[in-house]
Amino acid sequence: MTDSKKENKILLAHGGGGRLTSHLIEKTILPAFSNDTLDKLTDAASLDLTSASVCMTTDSYVVKPLFFNGGDIGKLAVCGTVNDLAVAGATPVALSLSLIIEEGFDIDTLEKILASAGATAKQAGIDIVTGDTKVVEKGAADGLFINTAGLGTRHENADIDFDRVTKTDKIIINGTLGDHGMTIISQREGIKFDSPLQSDCAVLSGLIADVLNSGANVKFMRDPTRGGVAAVLNEIAAASGFTIELDEPSLPIDETVRAAADMLGFDLLDIANEGKVVFVVDEKDAGKVVDICKNHELGKKAAIIGEVLDKEESPVVELKTKIGGRRIVQMPYGRDLPRIC
Amino acid sequence: MTDSKKENKILLAHGGGGRLTSHLIEKTILPAFSNDTLDKLTDAASLDLTSASVCMTTDSYVVKPLFFNGGDIGKLAVCGTVNDLAVAGATPVALSLSLIIEEGFDIDTLEKILASAGATAKQAGIDIVTGDTKVVEKGAADGLFINTAGLGTRHENADIDFDRVTKTDKIIINGTLGDHGMTIISQREGIKFDSPLQSDCAVLSGLIADVLNSGANVKFMRDPTRGGVAAVLNEIAAASGFTIELDEPSLPIDETVRAAADMLGFDLLDIANEGKVVFVVDEKDAGKVVDICKNHELGKKAAIIGEVLDKEESPVVELKTKIGGRRIVQMPYGRDLPRIC
Numbered sequence: 001m002t003d004s005k006k007e008n009k010i011l012l013a014h015g016g017g018g019r020l021t022s023h024l025i026e027k028t029i030l031p032a033f034s035n036d037t038l039d040k041l042t043d044a045a046s047l048d049l050t051s052a053s054v055c056m057t058t059d060s061y062v063v064k065p066l067f068f069n070g071g072d073i074g075k076l077a078v079c080g081t082v083n084d085l086a087v088a089g090a091t092p093v094a095l096s097l098s099l100i101i102e103e104g105f106d107i108d109t110l111e112k113i114l115a116s117a118g119a120t121a122k123q124a125g126i127d128i129v130t131g132d133t134k135v136v137e138k139g140a141a142d143g144l145f146i147n148t149a150g151l152g153t154r155h156e157n158a159d160i161d162f163d164r165v166t167k168t169d170k171i172i173i174n175g176t177l178g179d180h181g182m183t184i185i186s187q188r189e190g191i192k193f194d195s196p197l198q199s200d201c202a203v204l205s206g207l208i209a210d211v212l213n214s215g216a217n218v219k220f221m222r223d224p225t226r227g228g229v230a231a232v233l234n235e236i237a238a239a240s241g242f243t244i245e246l247d248e249p250s251l252p253i254d255e256t257v258r259a260a261a262d263m264l265g266f267d268l269l270d271i272a273n274e275g276k277v278v279f280v281v282d283e284k285d286a287g288k289v290v291d292i293c294k295n296h297e298l299g300k301k302a303a304i305i306g307e308v309l310d311k312e313e314s315p316v317v318e319l320k321t322k323i324g325g326r327r328i329v330q331m332p333y334g335r336d337l338p339r340i341c
Numbered sequence: 342m343t344d345s346k347k348e349n350k351i352l353l354a355h356g357g358g359g360r361l362t363s364h365l366i367e368k369t370i371l372p373a374f375s376n377d378t379l380d381k382l383t384d385a386a387s388l389d390l391t392s393a394s395v396c397m398t399t400d401s402y403v404v405k406p407l408f409f410n411g412g413d414i415g416k417l418a419v420c421g422t423v424n425d426l427a428v429a430g431a432t433p434v435a436l437s438l439s440l441i442i443e444e445g446f447d448i449d450t451l452e453k454i455l456a457s458a459g460a461t462a463k464q465a466g467i468d469i470v471t472g473d474t475k476v477v478e479k480g481a482a483d484g485l486f487i488n489t490a491g492l493g494t495r496h497e498n499a500d501i502d503f504d505r506v507t508k509t510d511k512i513i514i515n516g517t518l519g520d521h522g523m524t525i526i527s528q529r530e531g532i533k534f535d536s537p538l539q540s541d542c543a544v545l546s547g548l549i550a551d552v553l554n555s556g557a558n559v560k561f562m563r564d565p566t567r568g569g570v571a572a573v574l575n576e577i578a579a580a581s582g583f584t585i586e587l588d589e590p591s592l593p594i595d596e597t598v599r600a601a602a603d604m605l606g607f608d609l610l611d612i613a614n615e616g617k618v619v620f621v622v623d624e625k626d627a628g629k630v631v632d633i634c635k636n637h638e639l640g641k642k643a644a645i646i647g648e649v650l651d652k653e654e655s656p657v658v659e660l661k662t663k664i665g666g667r668r669i670v671q672m673p674y675g676r677d678l679p680r681i682c
Contacts, residue, residue, distance in 0.1 A: 015675070018567075018572060019672045021568070042429055044397060047396070054388050057386065057437065084384040096398065272358070333361060339481075
């Protein structure tokens with residue numbers, strides 16, 4: 001029994017580039033992702049794209065805990081990078097996936113995470129085409145970190161640029177705020193609610209393709225992950241020079257998430273989402289974009305949540321509150337929420 | 342003084358996606374890599390390639406120590422991924438670079454590492470076009486891990502495939518074996534030699550382009566990193582079905598590296614290189630490839646080190662020793678050498 005138990009843990013040699021690395025790749029990694037390109041195990045994946053106009057992005061994932069309600073680090077590592085391609089106006093084509101594993105990590109757990117990443121990639125219609133595995137000694141990493149990089153081709157209707165944002169544009173989000181972040185935080189704090197929180201972790205490329213294919217005049221998109229909607233809107237305000245007004249009563253918020261945020265003292269505008277996209281849309285197309293979102297399973301609670309006001313020397317994000325007051329929505333400082341993704 | 346010292350360390354908030362993340366990106370990361378694509382700070386870099394036939398690769402770097410004679414983790418993270426593109430027959434075009442940083446990491450040290458990565462990328466003629474920064478709490482990582490992913494366009498002369506390997510092909514390497522691995526190991530063990538060991542960490546895309554541009558019939562290439570030349574040749578033998586014979590007296594080996602390996606009980610065939618490429622070349626072009634290598638600063642000690650023998654049911658890698666004996670060169674197990682790259 002001892003031997004078989006030992007064999008089910010990651011050893012340093014699994015990262016050494018020798019026989020055990022080959023074994024791990026063949027028995028644990030390839031089965032999760034198998035496709036013609038990856039299976040060749042060349043030093044670099046060879047791809048024939050439909051266009052030479054491409055987008056490239058990367059993210060490392062260090063989320064804690066590795067499994068959370070609504071997802072896990074594997075699903076997140078695919079969703080996050082696919083979404084970064086999609087909001088840049090690209091059709092996702094291929095992903096790389098690289099593992100940094102702590103010695104002693106459970107191989108069954110690794111298999112579950114990789115299966116989840118593979119299933120998410122399949123659902124998104126994207127292949128994981130190349131990868132890498134490193135193992136560090138016990139104590140030199142916290143379980144498992146995953147990096148993914150993504151490659152996509154530019155969507156012909158996409159013209160996504162801060163410079164296109166202008167007065168009267170509408171701000172749209174495809175659903176409720178803060179679900180991912182509050183799920184992670186509550187789970188870490190060990191707080192339970194009557195109706196359980198669930199991360200919104202999801203692949204947005206389908207919904208975004210629907211919007212772009214409609215020909216709607218989308219000026220800018222970004223997924224409000226770390227730093228939340230507050231960070232995204234502050235980035236748009238700073239880069240475009242326009243003040244943005246948010247309408248508090250219009251913000252879609254799940255009641256349990258709101259209760260959790262109130263209890264723990266968080267502003268949901270600052271909290272990470274993993275299945276949300278903020279659109280800046282020409283006002284004449286705003287209704288259409290909301291309708292398209294509502295017709296997609298990931299956009300049922302889509303809403304116009306604000307609009308672009310005047311150009312200013314010091315543009316800000318303002319929240320028009322329920323009781324008619326106004327407050328500035330700051331760029332979050334970032335301290336409170338490590339390892340949310 | 343306390344405040345300014347504190348400010349020179351990475352805080353968790355540097356990875357939070359808020360103001361401190363923006364500050365780190367603007368003050369520390371962009372200066373090292375600045376280029377038109379990266380400076381836009383979009384969710385994904387937008388690139389217009391010269392071809393839609395591309396290669397993509399990734400590696401995570403966990404080398405310990407972070408600085409070693411001949412390089413550092415930043416230089417290594419660029420060289421390693423550029424080299425993976427080059428040996429796949431691609432002209433490197435763009436890199437992503439993603440950081441996982443331990444809370445408390447020294448920002449001046451980070452700047453040195455990023456400057457080194459930036460200088461190496463510049464020298465290789467490749468832009469770092471997108472990136473990511475995560476911070477994990479003290480103890481959850483060992484200082485700094487870097488992931489790079491690479492994108493390249495396929496070289497028109499490249500036809501690199503295990504299937505093209507055949508009897509009488511020659512095995513060529515562009516220089517001495519094991520310099521990188523023995524440098525890292527000796528430094529970790531605190532062993533000093535009269536003439537210091539130095540990693541061969543280098544960008545190989547220029548040398549490989551010279552070889553491909555010559556029209557030489559290169560059947561296969563791979564960089565012998567983790568697992569060394571032994572792993573690469575075993576992979577070629579297994580995938581092609583041909584036994585490979587290595588000629589021990591022909592192996593280029595630095596005398597100090599040999600002494601270090603003898604002292605520490607390592608076989609240099611198993612040891613990682615970071616500036617070497619193993620070519621499998623049609624015998625009629627072998628002399629030409631060696632000459633091209635010798636005309637490049639990274640190939641002065643290039644040599645034909647072996648040849649492809651018969652196709653066999655259980656193909657092996659055989660070493661013809663100095664004294665005329667023969668031994669099987671096994672696929673290394675991998676246990677002894679964690680965090681070599």
